[in-house]
Amino acid sequence: MKTSYLLGFLGALLCVQASATPFHFDEASYREQVKTLASDAFEGRGPLSRGEQLTIDYLEKTYRAMGLQPGFGDSYIQAVPMAKISANQQMQLKIGNMMFANGRDFTARTEQVVPKVTLDDSELVFAGYGINAPEYGWNDYEGVDVAGKTVIVLVNDPGFATQEPGIFKGNAMTYYGRWTYKYEEAARQGAKGVFIVHETAPAAYGWNVVQSSNTNSKYTLVDDNHNLSHVGVMGWMQHGVAQQVFKAAGLDFEQLKRQALLPGFKAVPLPLKASLTLDNTIELATSHNVAGLLPGTEHPDEWLVMHAHWDHLGKTLVDGKEAIYHGAVDNASGVAGVLALAQHFKGLKGAAAPKRSILFASFTAEENGLLGAQFFAEHPPVPTKQLVALLNIDGMNVGKATSYVLRYGDGVSQLEHYLAEAAKGQGRSIKPDPRPQNGLMFRSDHFALAKEGVPGLLFLSLGDTDPDYIAHKYHQPADRYEASWDLGGVAQDLSLMSDILDKLANNRDWPKWLEASDFKKRRAQDGR
Structure with missing residues (x-):
């Protein structure tokens, strides 16, 4: 290690900085706080x-x-009213004649504060990246009516897939690539359900993260209409499941993925229907923000x-x-x-x-x-x-x-x-x-x-x-x-x-x- 590099490290660790009163790191106190907060007792x-x-x-x-x-x-406490929604994890997704297992093949949840959400022979539409971005000249929903239907969309945005700086922001994800946006836009389009096709590279995490984050109780803030304006089913599906579904529909998923990279892409209806029931246990409760003021x-x-x-x-x-x-x-x-x-x-x-x-x-x-x-x-x-x-x-x-x-x-x-x-x-x-x-x-x-x-x-x-x-x-x-x-x-x-x-x-x-x-x-x- 070069001497200058070592000195730089030592300077950082000794907290040498421009501040009038240098920060002193109390390692023992820090360790005890992390150890406590991350202990089994805090569950x-x-x-x-x-x-x-x-x-x-x-x-x-x-x-x-x-x-x-x-x-x-x-x-010191700010009450944050929210709903805890726990869907029955024995749910199964039926598409055509195929049955898919929760957690292994797909995940699904809802933010609608209702005891039951259903897809009942819901028409399927592949909506590319599920993006409507006028400033980028992009609208995957143009010319298609998805009201009451279930859309399948790709994760991230076309910039990542093409790595072209002139498409969205190239490799850097925009908000249009976030899963939160996909659900928000589908709701604005009137869709009943959304399934995002998971792939590790564009999602930035493996299926295990999707599974652990979506197969237990979820929380949501609650509006005056019980969040009924939100999309009913917020889902993910494995990449292999998407391939299987599109093959059953007589379509080539990988080919359609490539087509979805073009600005003029038109959404593609699938000649299959989806059925799924979310049986929800709802707990209206209050969580809390915590803060101290100097x-x-x-x-x-x-x-x-x-x-x-x-x-x-x-x-x-x-x-x-x-x-x-x-x-x-x-x-x-x-x-x-x-x-x-x-x-x-x-x-x-x-x-x-x-x-x-x-x-x-x-x-x-x-x-x-x-x-x-x-x-x-x-x-x-x-x-x-x-x-x-x-x-x-x-x-x-x-x-x-x-x-x-x-x-x-x-x-x-x-x-x-x-x-x-x-x-x-x-x-x-x-x-x-x-x-x-x-x-x-x-x-x-x-x-x-x-x-x-x-x-x-x-x-x-x-x-x-x-x-x-x-x-x-x-x-x-x-x-x-x-x-x-x-x-x-x-x-x-x-x-x-x-x-x-x-x-x-x-x-x-x-x-x-x-x-x-x-x-x-x-x-x-x-x-x-």
């Missing part, structure tokens, strides 16, 4: 579970002990948000045995990071104390579609025009320190300049998102705030320093706390975040969106 921190109660009690107690003020008026000394009405979602997948049955999804890296590591930063900033006194307020927060139900963040964005403790920026941790580098820091997004907001400056202060370089095709910009809680115009930075290291993580630990019971973790990466990244927070908390800057987007328009409406 995977599933929303609306015993694990949730233990988690929010733990966080509230910790914020109180630090001396932080309640983040939501007179409370008021600013000069501009207390201007807030920064330092956040990491507290929830994970809870526990469920795997092959007839109870399995706990501990979520140690995702995201007990992030929650403990927020607590460490809260402790640091609360300890700053006099001129070193932040001039702007900092909210140290953990939202619920990120794993179920950013629900806690969405509720927070729609019901913020102060108007969103008073939120300067959000820093969001969604899994820390629990391994060794690195010579670089990951940047998600390129030319999106001025927060990228803050990231680059803080990295330079540590002797680190900027490494662009190595997997822009995965769409991580749209897969964590900062995105919910971005839709309200608040710029954010994502700090995430899942799989970057541990290639085995995505394959065997991500959203699996194996994501456990390990005493062998080096934590050099945690030390340097928390130091970097501390530097960014320190600068934003003590200047008069309002970071701007750089690229034209709905986010930028929303911020402009707030006068920022």
